[in-house]
Structure formats: structure tokens, C-alpha cells
Amino acid sequence: MRSTGTPHRRGEALAVLLALLMALVPAAARAQDERACDVRVTLLQVNDVYQFLPVERGREGGLARVSTLRKEIAGRSPHTMLLLSGDTISPSVESITYRGRQMIDAWNQVGLDYSVFGNHEFDFGPEELLARVGESKFKWLGANVIDKRTGRTFADTPPFVVREFGGVKVGIFGITLPETKITSSPGPNVEFRGACETAKEVIPKLRDAGARAVVALTHLSLAEDKELARCADGIDVIIGGHEHTLLQSASAGVPIFKMTADAREMGRIDLNLDAQTGRVRSIDWEIIKVGAGVKEDPEFAAVTRKYAAKIRELAGRVGRSSVALDARSAENRTRETNVGNLVADSFRRATGADIGFLNGGSVRADTIISPGPLTMRDVLSILPFNNELEVIEVKGALLSEALENGVGRTAPGAEPGRFPQVSGMKYTFDASLPPGQRVKNVTVAGRPLDPARTYRLATTRYIAVGGDGYDMLAAAPRVPRAKLIDSEALRRLIVAARTIAPRVEGRITRLDRPAGDGAPTASPCAAK
Secondary structure, eight states, X not given: OOOOSOHHHHHHHHHHHHHHHHHHSOHHHHHHHHHTOEEEEEEEEEOOOOOXXXXXXXXXXXXXXXXXXXXXXXXXXXXXXXXXXXXXSSSSTTHHHXXXXXXXXXXXXXXXXXXXXXXXXXXXXXXXXXXXXXXXXXXXXXXXXXXXXXXXXXXXXXXXXXXEETTEEEEEEEEEOTTHHHHSOOOTTEEEOXXXXXXXXXXXXXXXXXXXXEEEEEESOHHHHHHHHHHSTTOOEEEEOSSOSOEEEEETTEEEEEOOSTTSEEEEEEEEEETTTOOEEEEEEEEEEOBTTSOOOGGGHHHHHHTHHHHHHTTOEEEEESXXXXXXXXXXXXXXXXXXXXXXXXXXHHHTOXXXXXXXXXXXXXXXXXXXXXEHHHHHHHSOSOOBEEEEEEEHHHHHHHHHHHHTTOOTTOXXXXXXXXXXXXXXXXXXXXXXXXXXXXXXXXXXXXXXXXXXXXXXXXXXXXXXXXXXXXXXXXXXXXXXXXXHHHHHHHHHHSEEOOOOOSSEEEOSOOBTTTBOOOOTTOOO
């Protein structure tokens, strides 16, 4: 049928028709529909936030901007909670001095509601973390983090919380990466129980407490989040962290959200809850860019002023780079980078060892540093752990075993912190091959690796004592030497060179396809 009349008049006719139809709806039915209106609970998500200042030369992130966004959104959506999916105490430039106190001050000012323990919360040991928990105005969660001496949750934090909004109760529980036991410093008295077993215990308790919607606040790998969704019935949404990668996925019908690091963006997840049953009717979400276009909350300036002296101290110039420095986490954990080469070179040069060796996860700036002046903040942002260097003597066969460990979990999409960046040597690997067969064509100083020969290897104490699965190195003989911190070795190399230009030069050859080279990564349809 051909329509007649102008678009404006057709619109008027449609409006009249809709009004007539609404008039025919019984008043009782409309009242029933109004009673069943959804209660909207807004979850604001950030994760892996190590510094309160903006990153990317001030262009992205910054908790003063997060504070502004939180206030604006809470003004429009009163049932709002700000959640942190772990990792904020360490590592960062400021945490070398303040051991995370600056981040607690920052989150207290912003108005954080809940955080799960991340693995890096334990970097300074359990006693230091207990002090940070005591300073927090927000609640920490970690249902699977247990103090073995008491059998209760670490720091007596609640195993879960239940909040009521508009007559509807929402439950939240936290789960921390069990691998924290070997990747951080929780001490002998802290236990990390399995995610699935913990969730199966906690969710019925949440239900008994009246929660009709359940939020899992996690610091796990994406694979572990998916397994959690499959094995523990009753989770409505997983708010996760740990990867430093923007991920939106799903498993067993449960949506999973992760933001990138340092509050470069903030997730907004709206739970639309049935006002009568409390059940989740639908979920809406958006990714909010935290950039220079977001005004900084003037009330946050008090935190910046408190730490201004340290900020100025770190602004001192140490040299310059004529090339962009690739300090991104994902790249340093999966392939050769010019920053990995630079740091490994600094280890070898400072110690006179045959080989410089570091785990890619120790490179923490998680950005590309633009060509130009380099400050002490840049140096410490790359190596903020304050690790002491060690020189150990290793046989070639042991070195091969260490390399196998380093690439052993580097399947496409995985970003293990143990990935080996090197100096003075080259190697080829294929992560798709079986364990023990992945590393090939190893050379040291241009010569094939001799399994029986002893090599001097410069690395951090963390690796030398067996961190990141390098336990095969723990018994290697130490070469006595003067104390030197990893970041100081890097600073000395930059100062001596005045201008650096590190490059990728074929020290590491990867035969399989890593993430970022066209390999599929997590998508909203990934529901394995």
C-alpha cells in the first residue's frame, strides 16, 4: 500500500493511534506493569590500577577523572557501586616508597565500595597488606583467601556482602588467583583455595542471606573466570581483572567483563532486576573512556598535593630515547621487545655476565613510551619491583630447562609473566609443541648452547630463588657481588648512553602465532 501525506502528518497520526491503544489498556494492567518495573543497579568497574595519576603522558586514566565519572553516574543512577577487580597496592613507582598507602588514600577519596585482593596486593608481604586493609574505608573481599592459623578469611574480611537496593538484595563475593601463592609473597600462613569449591560454598550462603542477584568480583585469568561460570551455578555476572586487556566474554550464559590497566577506561554494567523477584531480567553495559576530555574532580587534588614532593623528585631527566619504547605488558610476556632487550642488556652490562635474563612480567609500564626525554619515573615505571640483581652459574642443560619453563605457558592468548627476555643469547620456540620440545636453536655469544658448559647468568633475585616457576635455578651457585637494584642497572645504562635506541634484533624467534598476530582473542561469543 502506498502511503499518502507528509512524513510530519504521518508521525502525528501514529502518535494519535498509540495514544488510543494505550487508552484501551486496562488501568489495573498498567498499574501491575508499573509495580514490576526493574530496579537498576549500576556496577562501575576498574581493575589493575597501580597509580592514581593519569598515564600515557597524562592522556588517559587518572583517579581524579574516575572520581568525576563516579559522581556523575551516581547522580543519575542512585543504586551505584564502584568495584575494583584487584591489583592496586603494587607495583608502581610510588609504591617503592609508600608500599601502597598512596593508593589507599586515593581510593578512599574516590569512594571505592569494594575490591577483591589481587595477586600483587601481597607483594610486600601479609603484614604490610594487613596495614593497608586497616587504612581502607572500603571493604576488601577474598572468599578463597584464608589465614591458615585461624581458618577464617585473611584479615577477617567478609566472605561476601549483601546490599539492598529498592527492596532487592544483591550479593557480592571475591575470588583471588590461586597462583598468588607462587607469584607474590603471601607467606606460609595464607592459603588460596580453589575458585570453584569456594564459590559453591559461598553462593548458597548468599542466597540464604536474601541475595537474588550474585556478582563475582574476581582476579583470575579469563580461562579461570570461564571455568568459574561453568562450575558454580548461580552467578549472574563476573567482574574480573588480571589480564590488562579489554575483554568482554561469556561462559555458561554468564557475562564476563575486564578493563585494561590503570583506569584507561571504566566499565558500566547495569543490572536490571525484577522488583518483585529480585532476579536479573537483563544486563546493559558500556565502556567509558577515561581520557583528557573528562574533568578532574577538584576534591581529589588533596591526594595529589600529599604526594607532590615525590612526584617532582621522579621528574628528573636521566637521558633520552630516539625510538619508541615498547613497555606493553602483553608484548613483553609473549615476544621479543626493544624494552626487554634494553633491560636484559643492562643486567649483563652491569654484572659482566654471559647472559642477561628477565621475566617479561617484571616490565610493568604497560605503555609505549614515546621518543624523547626519559625521566626517573619512566625508568621506575618499567622496573618498579626494586629487585636485587644476582649472578648465578648454570649449566647449558639447566638453561634449556629454564627456557622451557619460560615459554611453557605462552599459548596464543596467554600472557605468562615468566616469559624470558634475554641478552647475550638467542633462541627459537614453538609454544604449540609438547612441553620439553618447544625451545630450539639456542646460541650464546653466537655459538650453539653447550649442555655441559657453565654460563654466568644475570637475573633478578626473584627469578634466582625460583619465582615464576624457575625453581630449577634456586640451587644454582651464586657469584658474590656488590648489591645492585634492577632499576639502577637500567638507569646507569641510559645515563652512560645519553641517547638510547634499542631495537628488536632477532634474539627470540617465535614459530607459532601469538595473540595480537591475528589469533582470535576473547569475544562476547566465547562461551567455552
